[in-house]
Amino acid sequence: MNSGGALNSISGIFAPTITAYRPDGSIHLDGTRKFVRFLLDEGVDGLTPLGSAGEPVAHANEGS
Numbered sequence: 001m002n003s004g005g006a007l008n009s010i011s012g013i014f015a016p017t018i019t020a021y022r023p024d025g026s027i028h029l030d031g032t033r034k035f036v037r038f039l040l041d042e043g044v045d046g047l048t049p050l051g052s053a054g055e056p057v058a059h060a061n062e063g064s
Helices: 029-041 055-060
Strands: 012-015 046-048
Touching: 029 046
Parallel strands: 012 046
Antiparallel strands: none
16 A cells, blocks of 8 residues: 555665674674675665574574
């Protein structure tokens, strides 16, 4: 029942991204940046952060 708007204008390739981790479990920011830059340089139209390897579950358990 969407009569228009932003949702109708989304198109292209949206890549699910991974979060790079160091051996000690901390987030490897430089590795993550390099991966995101690679995807953008290859022409993806958008990114889906935390979208492919269960990162939301891993991050949710960090505070437990």
